[in-house]
Amino acid sequence: xxxxxxxxxxxxxxxxxxxxxxxxxxxxxxxxxxxxxxxxxxxxxxxxxxxxxxxxxxxxxxxxxxxxxxxxxxxxxxxxxxxxxxxxxxxxxxxxxxxxxxxxxxxxxxxxxxxxxxxxxxxxxxxxxxxxxxxxxxxxxxxxxxxxxxxxxxxxxxxxxxxxxxxxxxxxxxxxxxxxxxxxxxxxxxxxxxxxxxxxxxxxxxxxxxxxxxxxxxxxxxxxxxxxxxxxxxxxxxxx
Numbered sequence: 001x002x003x004x005x006x007x008x009x010x011x012x013x014x015x016x017x018x019x020x021x022x023x024x025x026x027x028x029x030x031x032x033x034x035x036x037x038x039x040x041x042x043x044x045x046x047x048x049x050x051x052x053x054x055x056x057x058x059x060x061x062x063x064x065x066x067x068x069x070x071x072x073x074x075x076x077x078x079x080x081x082x083x084x085x086x087x088x089x090x091x092x093x094x095x096x097x098x099x100x101x102x103x104x105x106x107x108x109x110x111x112x113x114x115x116x117x118x119x120x121x122x123x124x125x126x127x128x129x130x131x132x133x134x135x136x137x138x139x140x141x142x143x144x145x146x147x148x149x150x151x152x153x154x155x156x157x158x159x160x161x162x163x164x165x166x167x168x169x170x171x172x173x174x175x176x177x178x179x180x181x182x183x184x185x186x187x188x189x190x191x192x193x194x195x196x197x198x199x200x201x202x203x204x205x206x207x208x209x210x211x212x213x214x215x216x217x218x219x220x221x222x223x224x225x226x227x228x229x230x231x232x233x234x235x236x237x238x239x240x
Contacts, residue, residue, distance in 0.1 A: 005227030008047040008121060010148035010156045011038070012141070015082055017159060017215050019056035026056065026085050035089035037221040038126060042095055046225055047121040049151050050128045051144040052086055054078030072136035076103060079140060083130035084108065096125040102134030102143075114150050121151060141199035149206045156203065156210045157224050158195065163214035164232035165194050182234045194234055209235040 013034065020027035041048050057078035083099045090097045098120050099109040109130065110116065120127050132143045148156050162170060163178075167190070170176040179192075184204035187194050194200060194212055203210055213220050213231030223230050 002044055002222075002226060004041070004044045004046045004225045006046060006154045006225055008151065008153050009041070009049070009225060010144055010151070010153040011048060011050040011221065012144040012156055012158045013050065013052045013086075013215075014160060015053040015056035015078065016161060018052065018082055018085065024056055026082065028085070028089065031085055031089040032092075033218075034215070034221070035086065035093055035095065037219060038090060039093055039095045040222050041225055042124060042126065044222075044225070047124070048126045049117070049121065049147060049153060050086065050126065051140055051147060052079055052082040052128065052130070053140040054082060057081060069136040072132075073103075076131040076134070079132060080105065080109070080130045083128045087128055090126055096123075097128065098125050099128045099130055101131040102129075103131040105131075117147075117151055127151075139196050139199065141195035142202065145195065145199040145202040145206075145208065148208050149202065153208065156208055157221065158210055158212045159215045159221060160212060161214065161216070163216070163230075165192055165212050165234070167192075169193075179232050180229075181237060182232060183236060184234060187234055194232075200234075203234070204236070207236060209233060 018026050018031055020030040038048055054075045058074050087097045087099050100112040100117055101109045102112050104111045117127050129147045132140055144156055165179045166176040168176045184200055187200050188197060211224050211231055211233050213224055
């Protein structure tokens with residue numbers, strides 16, 4: 001049987017990851033592919049928490065001229081739509097799942113309660129944390145870092161459309177250099193687009209490593225949890 005390096009993980013998915021190549025909305029083939037990988041983790045005995053962004057539906061900065069707080073709340077609601085879509089994909093293949101929201105909406109999800117979330121994880125249920133932190137001005141990156149600290153996750157698996165952290169955008173610059181390892185301080189000092197500075201600082205303060213990898217390759221989520229050398233690891237270790 002395959003063994004996992006981590007017992008409890010926080011999986012952070014961007015909303016764009018669910019949109020796949022379409023760039024907007026939800027691609028259910030992609031959602032189902034992600035769900036199958038999560039199912040494999042559960043079968044390996046890994047406890048999985050997840051945070052999904054909402055950028056495939058709404059981004060706060062899209063509301064030009066709109067009140068920032070209102071725009072951010074709209075983004076939180078977008079994360080709830082994505083969380084329910086991922087939950088549906090998981091439960092369709094027999095994975096017990098709970099969605100917990102930072103904004104109460106009892107008809108469709110549980111309110112976020114840390115002890116209840118921990119209990120779900122211990123019972124082998126996947127817990128999807130939606131509606132951000134429940135506060136404007138905070139990103140879903142910060143949500144992932146905060147919830148990871150609260151549930152005592154061993155690592156944040158940051159699944160992106162790029163296969164690691166580069167010194168510049170590899171989609172725009174042909175000579176972009178990929179990092180294998182980075183320290184939190186390096187990420188902050190270099191202004192690298194891993195997570196926003198609030199999320200990175202929170203991970204640094206709580207010594208939560210961040211593994212950044214791409215979703216394009218099949219089974220990368222599983223490979224990350226098994227401890228294979230993929231992507232970029234951000235931690236207190238400064239080796240290259």
